[in-house]
Amino acid sequence: MLGRVHILGVNQSLLDLTGAHNLEDFVANRSKFFVSMTEKTVFKLMDLIRDGGGHFEEETKIKSLSGEIKKVVVRLKYPAAPPYNSVAITMLDVTKQKESEQKIKESEEKQKTILQTLLEQVVILDPEGGILYINHVAPGFTKEELIGSNWLQWLHELDQAKAKEAIRQTLDSDVFYELQLRFFGADRKMSLFNIRMIPMPDASNQQVLVVATDITDRKKAEDELKHSTKQLRELTTHLQNVREEERKRIAREIHDELGQQLTAIKMDLAWINKKIPAESVITADQISFKSKMHNLMILVDGSNESVRKILNELRHGILEDNGLREAIEWQGNQFTEVTGVPLKFITSETTLILPEDIANCLFRLYQESLTNIARHAKATKVISSLTIKDDAIFLTIEDDGKGFDLNLLRSNKSFGILGMKERVLSLHGHFELLTEEGNGTKINIILPLKPYNIT
Known part of the structure; x- marks a missing residue:
């Protein structure tokens, strides 16, 4: 044809x-x-x-x-x-x-498939919040019901203005925007979503891509974890207080009972010793008896010294009677006397009137730090400082010892360091440990002096 x-x-x-x-x-x-x-x-x-x-x-x-x-x-x-x-x-x-056109069609089909398989909800909005596209819907809704409706109407009324402003800023600034919003389901049950908004690269640049992730369960778990952590730290504080009170009680009993008994024994031994005649007129058995009495008095003196040391470990009279500064200076002198390592203590605070729990916490941490240095650091010098600034007290202990690998410390589950940190956190403070092998160790402790409320 x-x-x-x-x-x-x-x-x-x-x-x-x-x-x-x-x-x-x-x-x-x-x-x-x-x-x-x-x-x-x-x-x-x-x-x-x-x-x-x-x-x-x-x-x-x-x-x-x-x-x-x-x-x-x-x-x-x-x-x-x-x-x-x-x-x-x-x-x-x-x-x-x-x-x-075929490639675009195939790409769109792939994108559609990907969007449908995403766990997150993906929504495309116009500038007023109208829903232009949604990949999948919550139970109780249909796509026909949601497409064309206003996305803002499904929000908690207190979040609607915030969401509308987020849409405006996303379109105006052409940047990524993130916030958390509360939505009502078909059953009027409220859920919390993490929302990420970015402007869509369409011809008019007047569309917003929204990726919504349901974080209701995660937020609930986080809140429960925070509450549990708060309770554990309150328990830590309570146990520390109970421990300090028990230390004081035991110290009083040792002082009042054992201390007085040892003193009485020493007085009786001294009386008996005076009743023994001079060595020039006594028999060999009496000389032996007098030597035993002398040994007993030495043992009693040693027991009294041991009691004093135990009492100092249980209840620091110098801390209660003279305050934290004097107690820290005394502990530093004891450290140098035992280890031979010089310790320099720096402070400009002349008078420290602190709450008992803070003073006890700082002193116990100071003791623990010096004990660790004596046992492990192989240091040649130690520098510590105590300052008050901006309603907080700062304690620093630094040595020039061998240091250690923090990752190794974490893997070994060092309960000593963990206990120190928890003790500080229980008083809403900050604990920092800085160290590396061959470069010594530094501990920074910050405790607030004003009441701290956890919201």
């Missing part, structure tokens, strides 16, 4: 499209080009020529002389004015366009 059509001329673009060299080459091979031309197209072409007028357009495929298949849009148009004896045929190569 196409043979009945006389081709008057073709342009260079059509020659390039088909691979023909010239008009004659195109005419000679025209039956090879229209590989997918339908009968409908052919008859329409004939109708146009016969009836004289109108136009027609169809997407089809042609095959170039090199064998390459290309997609084209064929347009047929009859002249609007006489003579009505020709038809203009144009062919537009849309191969690359169709390939791009």
